[in-house]
Amino acid sequence: MQKITIHDIAKSLKIDSSTVSRALNDSDRVTAKTKEKVIQKAEELGYRRNILAANLRKQQSMIIGVVVPKISGNFFSNVISGVEEVASENGYHVFIAQSLEELEREKKSLDNLVAYQVDGILASISMETKNGRHFSVLGRNKMPLVFFDRYLCGDENTAVSINDEESAYNATKHLIDSGCTKIAHLAGKQNIKIYTDRLNGYKRALQEANIDVLNQHIITSPLLENDGFQKIQPIADKIDAVFSSNDHAAIGAMKYLKSIGKSIPNDISIIGFSNEPISEYTEPTLSTIDQSSIEMGRKACQLLLDRIKNYETHLNEKIMLPSSLILRGSTKGLKN
Amino acid sequence: MQKITIHDIAKSLKIDSSTVSRALNDSDRVTAKTKEKVIQKAEELGYRRNILAANLRKQQSMIIGVVVPKISGNFFSNVISGVEEVASENGYHVFIAQSLEELEREKKSLDNLVAYQVDGILASISMETKNGRHFSVLGRNKMPLVFFDRYLCGDENTAVSINDEESAYNATKHLIDSGCTKIAHLAGKQNIKIYTDRLNGYKRALQEANIDVLNQHIITSPLLENDGFQKIQPIADKIDAVFSSNDHAAIGAMKYLKSIGKSIPNDISIIGFSNEPISEYTEPTLSTIDQSSIEMGRKACQLLLDRIKNYETHLNEKIMLPSSLILRGSTKGLKN
DNA sequence: TTGTATGCGTTATCAC
């Protein structure tokens, strides 16, 4: 069984394949009657257009490449949903590559996406990524690139994220306003911009309230649940609140604190980050920060589409999406 | 800035592009010296191979298409991880398309994957899918297809899933063995094979224990959390156990039952299905069935790769992967 | 071992 091509349709209709091509592309330089005949014959023969060939000729793939640490996990899969939504509205397809938090895989993913002639790339860097050297290939080939969430600083980079500094500031301020003064911060790896921003927001809130920023209150880790569980132990008796840079570590900390008899939020308040679905199921439910992930995907994709049309647009533009503090059971009501 | 092709390398080296092509493909019909020169020049010019063009020529894309209801959610993203693992080990790439549980999108996804000349397709059908008519296009074009999890019956279909009937039987039997006799079943839409299988396993366990299968104990729904919450209400006082075809509905039921003062598992035991991450965070933690999702992805991809090599292999093969009953806090210890 | 010629399926640029 051979693949049907426009030539088969042409032959069977005794017209030229270029006419068939035009008909299938709904060109206005072909009679309505011819169009109809072609379309019907195409249907009859079970013709499927070979997009690869078309793209080779048109020098564009209509594919957007997305490099993410991993697709599992609520946040990234939501972002991808947003990307896909905008992409498909505009006739684009999405090619997903996972770095699995490894620099080597990130490099290879980029190479592959380039080799597949994607028209542009969306990326959120891995935990191991320290600089953007491997992204410069894209720049050299004028391949548009837009970062989202975990972005690399750099003059020419386009990025969409939330205002991490402010979100962290708001969360910490809320803890302070509700009466907490000894607030620990579970921080992420500081090579990642969003985590330094969150740390900075935390510090600013403390400073504004004239609370000393204590080194022993700031604990950096990969933010796995177990990190939260372990790292909070030495200071468990000296704090009245925890602000964590993600929900997993927050939940780990909550588990440990509950295990030693602390009452959440009466003894210790906790705020996480990311609004993972599990945060609604912990006991008590976890206050956290929602990052409007779907909207982030939409926006990033929109910017990328703009840059595919015109490479120079949005250069050095950093978009901050609004985030929202979601108050649940792990924080006290405001003191008044 | 132009894209670099093998012709550019050839010109700059004053050799023919076919030699360049061979060199880059590590053909043994080219001198080691030439190879070296070519590879070095390629590096120097920043050459990136155009896989699309190569694939067009070779009549294969090295792409595997995956159609899933949605990539968010633990189960499917795990399956995809497994698929990607095996695919990339074999030089293949994965193109993901979401049906979002809509039949129309599923059709369109298939069409698109075919148009992109994927070498084979992995699919798990949407909730709306009632028959495989739109999959027959693939068969006509000898495009290999392997179903996973939610598969369509049919003589020639290849599928990988767990033994849903047996898993459900085991779960129900466990409830019976622990002393429960009035066991409700939150069932999924019965057009999906795995949900009828689970219902059948439930029934078989009851029958073997000489417990009557009561219609009012079997409640069919889309299995959202709220479905569990709502649908369990009329029978809440007449049951001592719930076996749900997924974790979300089980959690909904748990929420309602707790809200009316039932003690879990003392008054009512609950078992879910799928081992979603949240099942570890409910209070009490939820007993459930693990579907070895990553392994399912690996296996399905392996079968597909076999079928890409030889279309006739694994025809009409249904592989059942082992599943395991995970006992947590929502079920009682065995009665002895 | 290397070069020549051709084609994968499509679209764009010409003529007519």
Place this chain on the structure above:
DNA sequence: GTGATAACGCATACAA
């Protein structure tokens, strides 16, 4: 409005 022809970038059968 339609047909002929070339080209996209690469790989391969064949010739040298």
